[in-house]
Amino acid sequence: MFHALIKKTFLNNLTKRNFASISKPPVKLNRQEISNRQKFRQINPPPSILKEIEALGLGKPRRVKTSRFATKVAIVGRKKLEHTLGKLEIPQEELELPHLSFFAGAKIPSSIPPERVPEVAFVGRSNVGKSSLINALADTTIVRTSNKPGLTRQINFYAASRIFNMIDMPGYGFAYVKEEELIQWGKLIETYITMRTTLKKIYVIIDARHGIKLADVNFLEMLDKKDVKFQIVLTKCDMVIPPDLARRYVVVKKKLNQYKNANEEPLMVSARKKAGILNLRKEILQTVEALEKARQQNKALLIDNGRKVRNSRHSNAKRKKRVSRKM
Ligand SMILES: Nc1nc2c(ncn2[C@@H]2O[C@H](COP(=O)(O)OP(=O)(O)OP(=O)(O)O)[C@@H](O)[C@H]2O)c(=O)[nH]1
């Protein structure tokens, strides 16, 4: 009797739970999600963007199954695309940034260092890849990065050979920090942005997989209010397949129309693959008015390397001659 009662209540609970799960609202949410994705997939990006993505080596290669046990990495339709778009090459200038060194960290507005040279700052949601991008740009590893969000907890100032500064900011929209600390970060970032007269531009880093999120919108609105120029940079582009990356570019570019201080064209990069980095380097050098200096330094470097190569070849030839004479 007791057994039968337990069985009955168990069955009752089971059916109740089943009904509960059937009548749950997430089904509606799912439909919404699907339709958003469908809308995204319906975007037809212009061929010039696809060409740029392919030529810069951005975008995740699709894995194509070749046999039951092996997979071959290939960019699907690459040949077809090459056929329709022509040769996939975009000339890029081989530029290097000056040597980077850390010189100050600020947790409170009073510890922000005095203004000296032009500055560019990197801002974005936590864990989006700001610190990794600075490393890739300056071809260094001095900026600390982590796969856990919330690593950079102060404004870090890096000097690029006393010509300009690169600033690594703490991420916004990070949920696992005490509210007090979040408010403190917010104040710190806002003070720096509004007071700094040497700040030339803010690079707002956006994850190419997710696009512009609510936390980004709030930040961009603040930049517009404070009249600060900014450039959107889509990063982690190695994690999105080329057609979706092109669609993301289209969506982000359209959203930028509503901000008066935004550069019209978003840039696309991958810090991991070092793709699109040369374009961003050029943009930064132009912003801090150091492009000509960098060009001259690069020329000098090229000439130096050329001499070294010629000298070593020369000495190799001499050595060979000496050896053959001895023989
Ligand atoms: N695949 C890929 N991963 C990246 C790229 N850039 C950064 N990452 C990874 O993303 C994670 C976060 O990178 P960080 O540079 O520390 O990000 P952050 O924005 O400085 O993070 P916070 O300082 O916590 O705000 C690390 O695991 C990086 O290796 C990229 O271009 N491609």
Ligand SMILES: [Mg+2]
């Ligand atoms: Mg960081």
